[in-house]
Amino acid sequence: MALTTEQRVRRAAVKLFATKGFHGTGIRDLAQSAKISSASLYHYMGTKEDLLVGIMRECLDRLLLAARQTLETVDDPAGALSALVTLHVMAHAAQPDETRVVDHEVGALSRSARRDIVALRDEYEAIWADTIAAGVAAGVFDAPDPAVTRLALLEMCTGVARWYSPRGPLPLDRLAARYAQLALRMLDCPASPGAGAAERAREVAARVWRTRP
Amino acid sequence: MALTTEQRVRRAAVKLFATKGFHGTGIRDLAQSAKISSASLYHYMGTKEDLLVGIMRECLDRLLLAARQTLETVDDPAGALSALVTLHVMAHAAQPDETRVVDHEVGALSRSARRDIVALRDEYEAIWADTIAAGVAAGVFDAPDPAVTRLALLEMCTGVARWYSPRGPLPLDRLAARYAQLALRMLDCPASPGAGAAERAREVAARVWRTRP
Amino acid sequence: MALTTEQRVRRAAVKLFATKGFHGTGIRDLAQSAKISSASLYHYMGTKEDLLVGIMRECLDRLLLAARQTLETVDDPAGALSALVTLHVMAHAAQPDETRVVDHEVGALSRSARRDIVALRDEYEAIWADTIAAGVAAGVFDAPDPAVTRLALLEMCTGVARWYSPRGPLPLDRLAARYAQLALRMLDCPASPGAGAAERAREVAARVWRTRP
Amino acid sequence: MALTTEQRVRRAAVKLFATKGFHGTGIRDLAQSAKISSASLYHYMGTKEDLLVGIMRECLDRLLLAARQTLETVDDPAGALSALVTLHVMAHAAQPDETRVVDHEVGALSRSARRDIVALRDEYEAIWADTIAAGVAAGVFDAPDPAVTRLALLEMCTGVARWYSPRGPLPLDRLAARYAQLALRMLDCPASPGAGAAERAREVAARVWRTRP
DNA sequence: TATGAATGAGGATTCATTCAT
DNA sequence: CATGAATGAATCCTCATTCAT
Known part of the structure; x- marks a missing residue:
């Protein structure tokens, strides 16, 4: 159509x-x-800025939605983190332009718009923080400076949008799996998460970003 | 003065x-x-663009110089990677503005200038690639997709420039050490590198970016 | 309705x-x-300008009509002038917006439209000129420079549209009477005009602009 | 030059x-x-509006200055009013463009600029109000509604800018004298003011607006 | 009758850059 | 070494108007 x-x-x-x-x-x-x-x-x-805000908001809304929907059915911290990484990577690989805009153009927003957008972003990052904290509390993650680890993880995953190409050699799900592995290693988490978590994340991603399941 | x-x-x-x-x-x-x-x-x-190019070139030149000087005296892959991470993190934390410009404004360059700058960046990334490859060859790194791992590492470390504040709670050397640890975990490298490598990196950084040694 | x-x-x-x-x-x-x-x-x-022309023409048509109808039954110069002033003031107080448009936006008209509108205005002012001339000829008005006096009178009365508010303390008929008095003073005309003239003007105004009689 | x-x-x-x-x-x-x-x-x-504000402010400043300087040496109400009228008329005849802008474009100002300009205008009108009040108090002026009389006077005199042409038959000082006469008639003031007041006004006008003395 | 879509022309303002002084 | 003056091109955005539906 x-x-x-x-x-x-x-x-x-x-x-x-x-x-x-x-x-x-x-x-x-x-x-x-x-x-x-x-x-x-x-x-x-409306304005050129309205267009920018619209793009950013939709992108962040989807990310938030996807993260929440995914975590609803996942309990163990390793699975949860694995799912978050999978989602984040798939989103950034499937929508590199949208996510690059979100990541690079916050500084172009007017004060009030920036407040809104940053609030959404903070909401999303809080989910990651909670997940990491839960894993640390459960003794399955090792993260001496959890905030640093969170930021390192997020930057690493977000970076995918800056280089991934669907025409490259690596299929998307394999990429996501690799990143999930890296993430768990960073947290020194020995347990492989149940395969269900990543599976669930891929389903949600397929629905939210029309990635191939 | x-x-x-x-x-x-x-x-x-x-x-x-x-x-x-x-x-x-x-x-x-x-x-x-x-x-x-x-x-x-x-x-x-010269032009506004000349100014931009100058900033980028200097920043990348220093990074290259620092990486090369550091690796001159480091032999083992774990130590080398640890040193590269340390350098990169310190550079990005000490000069967040310069490095952000390098990372975000490549697209603003004219074709010919971009070629030059990207060449420098590639040269720098090749050092990382070599280091990783050496570790894999030596059997001390596990990296099923070395290119992915390299990019994940670089994005993770580069991200420091987007959030680190010298007024935060974490001293720079501690931050760098944490990142080095994360990096080795990502490569599933059990061996702690000799302390000398990171030490050497800190010395070079002190000279190149006037960070406190 | x-x-x-x-x-x-x-x-x-x-x-x-x-x-x-x-x-x-x-x-x-x-x-x-x-x-x-x-x-x-x-x-x-039609055009935005057509709208403007329509507004102006109607406003001036009414003014002309009202002036002519009023003077039909008034003979003495003092009465006539008094009636003209009364009408003009009531029109400008009752329809401040319309009359302000007529007075301020002539310059926005295209050449041909301006010719028409200015012709109407001139026609209207000619009535004033005639009335003043008649009074001077009859020896009841003193106006060494009749054109100056006419313009002074008109500007004075037209100005009402720029400040009068129906919510102010002064009822409209009292305002009109005051202006008629001022006008006669300007012409050094001792005779109070017959009350009939102003009365007649108020009736016509009531019909033409729906002012309260 | x-x-x-x-x-x-x-x-x-x-x-x-x-x-x-x-x-x-x-x-x-x-x-x-x-x-x-x-x-x-x-x-x-600065802005187009700044230009407008500058024009208005200078015009009003001069008017205020001239009025104050003139009244310094005039005592009797008839003389004072006569001087004010003379000044106002000369200003509007000598600078018809400036004064028309002041009179017609207040509505084009932004809120804050309008406040400033209207304050100046009010200051100026207060001088007229005081002068009229003084005459009424002294028993030489008859003005049943002093505010109405003030506005009628001002509109009458301001109107000069809308029609006066230096190429017309009437020399400026004669015009001003005529208006002064009209004004005193409006106030039913029998006394001719001392010639000194108008003389003084003409001097000030010559200095402030470079009119021929 | 009513309107969403569409546009060329123009609105005020800022751009990076040059040059004579 | 420093800058006020100058500008063509471009900025984002609004203008009055038309037309197919």
């Missing part, structure tokens, strides 16, 4: 913001990319 | 490019920040 | 043109104010 | 704002009129 003009605009914005940055992307670039006039653009968006 | 005007310009640029992005930073911002008129700016730089 | 859409448009235009000026009022402002889409607006008006 | 670019800009703005209105005047019109590029315009002004 054909795309709505609004969708075309959104996609053009995502691609351009990811590639050239928010400030590096002109309204004319956007218009040309969406195949409409720059005046028409304003039927489908 | 007072700063040269050229240094003031350079610093202003680093700070602004890191904070607001290359395209988000105007020549007037730069001038104001360097306490100089925008016309005078052009006595101390 | 409910207002026609056309009336809503007209009123919105009058209010906005008076408040923000013709050039300061956007087609979208108009649409929003008339609770209609900006495209629908074009069913009820 | 040749005019500064800044002066050229100011004059162009005054002329255009008076003729086509603030919103009707484009930045390009201004630039063309001042014979510079539209970008260069911004070396000599």
Whole structure:
């Protein structure tokens, strides 16, 4: 089915913001990319910033939703962390442009918009913090500085969006599995998590980002 | 001692490019920040892009230099990797603005400048690749997909520039040690590296970035 | 009874043109104010300028009509001038927005429209000129420079639209009477005009602008 | 002597704002009129609104200054009012563009700027109010509704800017004298004021607006 | 009758850069 | 060495208007 003009605009914005940055992307670039006039653009968006905020919010909303849905059915910390990593990596590999925008353009937001977006991001990171803390409390994770470990994990996984290509040699699920393994090693967690957790994460990812299950 | 005007310009640029992005930073911002008129700016730089290239090149040059100097005296793979991580983390924590610019603004470069900068970056990453390969060959590292592991390591360490604050609770050397530990865990490397490697890295860092040894 | 859409448009235009000026009022402002889409607006008006012309013409037509009807039954110059002042003041107090538009936005008209509108205005002012001339000829007015006196009178009376508020302390008929007095003083006219003239003016005003008689 | 670019800009703005209105005047019109590029315009002004505010403030400042200087040496109410009228009329005839801008474009100001400008205008009008009140108290003026009389007087005199032309038949000082006479008649003031007051007003006007004395 | 979609022209303002002084 | 003056091109966004539905 054909795309709505609004969708075309959104996609053009995502691609351009990811590639050239928010400030590096002109309204004319956007218009040309969406195949409409720059005046028409304003039927489908408010400000250029509104467009940015919309992209960021949707991306973070999905990430939050996916994380919550996944953790609902996972109990053990190793499984939970494994699932979070799987989700995060799949999201960043499946939507590298969206996630790059979220990660790189927070500084381009106005004060009030930034507050909102950062709040969402913090909410998401809190899930990771809780999961790590639970594993440490349960004695299955070793993390002398849990905050540092959390940030190291997140940056490592987020980085996928900066280099992963679907045309590369590594299938997505294998990549995700590799990252889950790395993450558990970082926490010195010997137990392989039940396969269910990662499985569950892949299902949710398939639903939320239409990745191949 | 007072700063040269050229240094003031350079610093202003680093700070602004890191904070607001290359395209988000105007020549007037730069001038104001360097306490100089925008016309005078052009006595101390070529183009705005030249300034950017200069910043990036210096940053990468130092990183390369530091990595090479350090590895000169380190032989074992665990020690080498540990040293690379230490250096990289210290560089990114000590110069978060410079390194953020390097990491975020490659896309703002013109084709030819980008080629140069990316070449430098590749050169640097090749050192990591070699180190990892050596460890795998020696049987002390486990890395089923070495390229993935390398990228995961680099993104993890580079991420430090996005969150580390010298006013935080963690002293820099402790942070670096923690990251080295994480890295070795990721490679499933049991052996603690000789303390000499990290020591050597700290010395080099002190010289190159004036971090406290 | 409910207002026609056309009336809503007209009123919105009058209010906005008076408040923000013709050039300061956007087609979208108009649409929003008339609770209609900006495209629908074009069913009820021609151009934005047509709307302006319509407002001006109606306002001036009424003024002319009222002046002529009033003077039909008034003979003495003092009475005539008194009636003109009464009418003018009541019109400008009762319809401050319309009259402000007429007075302020002539410069926004295209050449041909301006010619028409200015012709109407001149026609109206000619009535004043004639009335003053008649009084001077009859020896009841003293006006060394009749044109100056006419302009002074008109500007004085027109100014009412710029400050009068129906919520102020002064009832409209009292205001009009005060202005009539001022006008006669300016002409050094001792005779109080017959009460009939002002009475007649108030009746006409009541019919033309629905002021309370 | 040749005019500064800044002066050229100011004059162009005054002329255009008076003729086509603030919103009707484009930045390009201004630039063309001042014979510079539209970008260069911004070396000599802040915003378009700043330009407007500057014009208004200077105009009102001069009016206030002139009024105060004049009244310093005038004591009797008739003389004072006569002087105020003379000044006001001369100012509006000598600077019709500036004063038209002040009178017509207050609505184009942003909230805060409007507050400032209206405060100045109120200050000026207070001088008139005081003068009228003094005359009434002294028994030389008859003004049943002093506020109404003040507004009628001001509107009458201000109107001069809307029609007076230096190429017309009436010399400026004669016009001013005529208006002073009209004003005193409006207040039913029999006494001719001492010739000194109007003389003084003309001197001040000559200094402030370079009118011919 | 009513409107969402569409646009070329233009709105004010800022851009990076040059150059004469 | 330093800068005020200058500008063409570009910035984001709004303008009045049309038209197919």
